[in-house]
Amino acid sequence: MDIFDKIDASKGGSLGKYQNIAHGYFAFPKLEGEIGPRMKFRGKEVLNWSLNNYLGLANIPEIREADAKAAEKWGLAYPMGARMMSGHTSLHEELERRLAKFLCKDDAFLINFGYQAMVSIIDTMCSRFDVIVYDSECHACIMDGIFMHKAKGGKSFVYPHNDIENCRKKIEMGRNYIEKEGRNGGILVVTEGVFGMAGDLGALDKIAALKEEYEFRLLVDDAHGFGTMGPNGRGTAEKYGVMDKIDLAFGTFAKAMAGIGGFIASTEKVCNYLRYNMRSQIFAKSLPMAMVEGALKRLEMIETRPEYRERLWAIAHALQKGLSDNGFDIGNTQSPVTPVYFKCSEIEDEETSINEALNMVVDLRENYGIFCSIVKYPVVPKGTVMLRIIPTAAHTMEDVQYTIDTFCELKSKLEKGEYAKGTPCVK
Numbered sequence: 001m002d003i004f005d006k007i008d009a010s011k012g013g014s015l016g017k018y019q020n021i022a023h024g025y026f027a028f029p030k031l032e033g034e035i036g037p038r039m040k041f042r043g044k045e046v047l048n049w050s051l052n053n054y055l056g057l058a059n060i061p062e063i064r065e066a067d068a069k070a071a072e073k074w075g076l077a078y079p080m081g082a083r084m085m086s087g088h089t090s091l092h093e094e095l096e097r098r099l100a101k102f103l104c105k106d107d108a109f110l111i112n113f114g115y116q117a118m119v120s121i122i123d124t125m126c127s128r129f130d131v132i133v134y135d136s137e138c139h140a141c142i143m144d145g146i147f148m149h150k151a152k153g154g155k156s157f158v159y160p161h162n163d164i165e166n167c168r169k170k171i172e173m174g175r176n177y178i179e180k181e182g183r184n185g186g187i188l189v190v191t192e193g194v195f196g197m198a199g200d201l202g203a204l205d206k207i208a209a210l211k212e213e214y215e216f217r218l219l220v221d222d223a224h225g226f227g228t229m230g231p232n233g234r235g236t237a238e239k240y241g242v243m244d245k246i247d248l249a250f251g252t253f254a255k256a257m258a259g260i261g262g263f264i265a266s267t268e269k270v271c272n273y274l275r276y277n278m279r280s281q282i283f284a285k286s287l288p289m290a291m292v293e294g295a296l297k298r299l300e301m302i303e304t305r306p307e308y309r310e311r312l313w314a315i316a317h318a319l320q321k322g323l324s325d326n327g328f329d330i331g332n333t334q335s336p337v338t339p340v341y342f343k344c345s346e347i348e349d350e351e352t353s354i355n356e357a358l359n360m361v362v363d364l365r366e367n368y369g370i371f372c373s374i375v376k377y378p379v380v381p382k383g384t385v386m387l388r389i390i391p392t393a394a395h396t397m398e399d400v401q402y403t404i405d406t407f408c409e410l411k412s413k414l415e416k417g418e419y420a421k422g423t424p425c426v427k
Contacts, residue, residue, distance in 0.1 A: 026358060026374065035059050035258075037395045041371055047399055049372040049389040054228050054336060055308040056394030057298055058258035070293035078289050083110075084275070087286025095296050096271075099251075099263050102303060103234055104243050107271035110292075112284055114223055114252035114262040115141040120280035121219070121250065121264055122146060122190070124273075128153035129185035131174035133216070135202065137161040137195050142221060146190075161195075164206040171214045186217065193222030193236030194229065197375065197388065199333030201225075204237055208245035219248040227256025228336060233302045233309050253291075257298040261287045311393035312336055315400060319391050322404040328411070338389040340407060341380065342414055357385040359419040360410060368406045 012019055019027065031048060032040040035058040039048045057063050079087040092110055099108040111117035122145030126132060132146055136158050146156050155177055157170035171187060178185045189210075191202040207218060222235040230238030235251065237243045248270065252262035264274060275281070301308065316336040323330050329341040344356055354376060361374045364387075375386040389403070413419060 021358070026361065029371075031371065037392070037399055039371070041365065044369065046365060046369045046371040047402065049370065049391070049395075049403065051392065052224075052255040052390060053258045053392050053394065054224075054256045054312055054390070055258070055302070056311070056392045057256070057301060057308070059394075062301070063258070063294070063297060066297035067290065067294045070290040074289035074293070076288050076290055079286050081286065082282060082284055083286045084282050089286075089289065089292070091289060091292050091296070092286065095292055095299070096263070098296065098299055100265055102299065103249055103251075103265045105249065105265040105267070107268040108263045108265040109271045109274050109278075109281075110287055111262045111264065111278075111281060112287055113260070114250075114254055115144075116280050116284075117262055117264065117278075118142055118221060118250060119145040119148065120278050121248065121274065122188075123148045124278045125217075125219070125248070126154055126188055127185065129178070129181075129183040130154060131177060131185060131187045132156040132190060133167065133170045133174055133187060134158055134190040135161055135167075135192065137198070138190060138192060139196065139221060139223075142190055142192075162200070162203045164203055164210070167207060168210055168213075171210065171216060174216075175214065187215070188219055189216050190219045190221070193220050193225035194335040194337065196224045196337060197386075198331050198339050199335045199337030200331065201229075201236055201239075201334045204242050204246070205240040208240075208242040211245060217247040218245065219250065220246050221250045223250070223252040223255055223262075224335060224337060226251035227302050228309065228312060233306070253295050253298070256302065257295060259295055259298060260291055261295060308393045312391065315391045315393065315395045315397070318397060319389065319400045319403070322400060323407065326404060326408055328407065336391050338391060339375075340387045340389065342385045342387070342411065344383050344385055344414070355422070356414075356419045359422070360385065360414060361387075363413070363419070364406070364410060368409075370403060370406055 029041060035051060035053060037048055038045055079089055081087040083092065096108045096110055100106060118141040122142065126149050132149055132154065134142060134146060134156065150156060157173050159166040159170045171189065174187045189207060191207060193202055193204065195202065202220065204220065220237060222237070225236035227233045229236045232238060234243065237246045237249065247266060249265040250262070253259035316338065320330055320333065320338055323340060331339050331341060333339060357374060357376055364370050373388040375388055380386045
C-alpha cells in the first residue's frame, strides 16, 4: 500500500475532511492589518476576539520601537546556530536571569517554541522508569510528550479534569507501580495553570497540598496564565500562593508577551540538565537576538506597567458579567478566556449539525462583523457550539456591549432554528 493512500481513505483526516467547506474561512482564515481589536477579514473590517494578545502589547509604540531597533541592530539571523554550539549570547542569559527572578526561581532556560518545548521537557525529564500523572484536559503538547514517554516504555495515569481525589488515587497507583516493578523511578504530575479552551484554572493549590502526603514533582504549563494571572502577573501559581510548590514552571511568549518563544523555570540543577539534554534545543537554532531583546522589553512592561493587566481584567469582567447577566453559559472560566456555549437544535445528523454551527459563524462574521473562534464536538459535547472569545487590554467597553447585544440576537436565531436551514454559503 502506498503511504499516501490513507489520505484518500481518511478523507483528509479528522479535521481535513472538512477542508472543502472550511479552508480559508473557518480554517486558515486570513486576518490582515495591524494587530488589534479591528482587523480585516476577506476585505471587511471585523471586531476581532481571536488573538492571544492579552495585554495588548503587540502594537503599542514602545514595543514596536523596541522591536524595530532590535531588528535594525541585529537582523533576524544573529546568532546563528544552536546555543550549545554557537548561538549563545549575554542577552539570552540576561533574559533567563530576569525570568527566573520574576518567577522567584533559581534559574530559567529559554526555548524556541512552546509546543515543541513542552514535548521535549517531558521527554527529557522522564525516563521509562518514571510515572506521569496528568489532567485529562491537558493541552495537545503535553499529550504528545506523554505519548513519547509511553513509546519508550514509560507509564502514565490520567485523572478526570481537576478531580483532586482521583489525582490522589493516580499518584498512589503510580507509587505502587514503581514499587511493584522494583524500578528506581519517580512521579511527575502535569497540569495547566489556565486551561486555554474553557478558561478555568488548574487546582494548583490542592495539587500542591498533596506534596505533604506524597513524593512527586509538579510541572505546570502556564502559557495563558503568565503575565495575566496573579497580583503581579507572575501566573496562576502566584494567584494561588503556591509559587514555591511548582517544581517546573513553563511559560510562553506567544500569549501575554505577544511574541515567539518561551521558557522553563526551576532550580539551577534542573535547568542545566535541560540545557545539556533537551534535544529540541540542542539541535535547533537559537532564539534570534531581535526576539530576545523584544522579550526583555515585554517582560519589563509586565513588571512595571500593571495598568495593562488591570485594563485586561476590566474588559474581561465586563464581558463575562454581561454575558452571564443575559443568560449565557460561560462555563467555569476564572481567566480572561471566555467560552460561550450555545445549545444547538435537536439534530441527529452530524453533517447538518455542523452546518448549523457554521451558518451561525458566517452570520456572525458577514452580517455582524465579529470574528471569534468556533469549537465543536469532540472538544465540546455533541449538540453544543462554543464560541471562544479572547478579550485584551486593547478592546473597549463599546466592543464589549456590541458583542453582548450581537450574541443575544444569535441566540434567538439559533433557538428559532434559523441556522439549521441549508449549508453554509460564503461568497
